[in-house]
Amino acid sequence: MAKILLVDDEQLLVKGLKRSLENEGYEVQAAYNGTEALSLVRSEPVDLVVLDIMLPEMDGLEVCRRIRQFSNLPIIMLTARGDAVDKIVGLELGADDYLAKPFNTRELIARIRAILRRVPPERPGTCGDRFSNESGRSGQAYKDISCGEQVTGGARTRGNCCAPGEVIKASGLEIDVPRQRVRREGRAVELTSREFDLLLTLARQPGRIFTREVLLDQVWGTRYFGEPRVVDVYIRRLRQKIEPDTANPRWIMTRWGAGYYFAGAD
Numbered sequence: 001m002a003k004i005l006l007v008d009d010e011q012l013l014v015k016g017l018k019r020s021l022e023n024e025g026y027e028v029q030a031a032y033n034g035t036e037a038l039s040l041v042r043s044e045p046v047d048l049v050v051l052d053i054m055l056p057e058m059d060g061l062e063v064c065r066r067i068r069q070f071s072n073l074p075i076i077m078l079t080a081r082g083d084a085v086d087k088i089v090g091l092e093l094g095a096d097d098y099l100a101k102p103f104n105t106r107e108l109i110a111r112i113r114a115i116l117r118r119v120p121p122e123r124p125g126t127c128g129d130r131f132s133n134e135s136g137r138s139g140q141a142y143k144d145i146s147c148g149e150q151v152t153g154g155a156r157t158r159g160n161c162c163a164p165g166e167v168i169k170a171s172g173l174e175i176d177v178p179r180q181r182v183r184r185e186g187r188a189v190e191l192t193s194r195e196f197d198l199l200l201t202l203a204r205q206p207g208r209i210f211t212r213e214v215l216l217d218q219v220w221g222t223r224y225f226g227e228p229r230v231v232d233v234y235i236r237r238l239r240q241k242i243e244p245d246t247a248n249p250r251w252i253m254t255r256w257g258a259g260y261y262f263a264g265a266d
Contacts, residue, residue: 002116003027003045007037007060008052008078017050020105026112034058041067048112051095052078053086061089068094072192074115076108091233096194097220114221118193168203170264173242173251175203182242189241194219198234199242202252202262211259235260 004026006014011032018028029044031037034055041049049067053060064075077090077098087098097111166177174183180196182189191199197219202210210218212231220230235254239246253263 001025001027002047003029004112005029005031005037005040005044005046005049007031007034007049007055007063009033009054009056010052017105017108020109021112024109032056034060034063037063038066041071041073046073048074048076048115050076050078050108050112053090054080061086061093064090064093064095068192072190074193076111076115078103087230088233091230092237094192094237096192115193118197168200170203170206170251170262175200184242184244191238191241195234195238195241198231199238199252202260206262206264209255209259209261215260231260 004021006017006021006028007030008014008017009032014030014032018030021028029040029046031040035057037049037051037055038058040046051060051063055063060077064077067073067075075095075097077087077095079086079090079098079100087100090098096115099108099111168175168177172185176182177200182191182196182199198215201215201218212228215231216228235252236246239249239252242251243249249263251263253261255261
């Protein structure tokens with residue numbers, strides 16, 4: 001059973017969402033301000049956070065920023081309708097998705113399901129690890145397929161379908177698909193679930209130009225009805241994390257007026 005943390009200062013809204021999510025089989029915990037939310041994320045096992053931007057004590061953008069300092073926990077941000085700036089800032093800080101208020105509860109549940117399919121809830125004894133330190137917190141060792149060395153630490157688990165042992169290499173960039181690990185020149189690169197899915201979609205078909213619309217369909221899913229330029233935000237974040245020089249990228253390329261493509265694999 002996945003555990004959802006709802007963070008909003010509108011208690012009636014939280015009460016209604018909590019009931020709806022529990023009816024869907026989720027375990028739900030609530031927080032009503034940013035400070036309480038951050039404390040719960042640090043101390044309790046949580047699989048996904050639904051986080052409002054407008055919060056007392058500490059706003060949702062700051063909560064998101066602080067969570068991303070130690071965890072890749074999936075975050076859906078709630079924004080006031082029309083607050084495009086907040087949406088973009090939230091995504092740049094590491095949120096996985098956003099939903100504008102007022103929203104349909106069924107749409108929120110659908111987005112939660114979609115994210116949790118990519119990021120299955122962790123259970124005791126599994127190798128999943130959301131925390132973004134290089135060694136991981138699970139302390140479990142795995143066999144690195146590409147170089148045969150033993151590496152300690154759990155890999156994040158997501159719902160990507162992959163061939164056993166699939167590793168994509170491209171001029172110093174290595175994507176270990178089963179373990180959901182990315183390395184640049186041998187150093188681990190921490191990505192959110194959405195960032196990883198976007199990179200993998202591009203890297204599996206090097207040279208193919210993907211339009212925003214195709215990437216939205218393949219990475220965000222057909223139920224996504226938000227701003228298409230969210231793709232540009234994620235591309236920029238990917239480049240900031242994997243490219244040595246974002247002004248002259250090596251892997252994530254732009255074909256102006258057409259879309260984005262991955263610049264070849266070894």
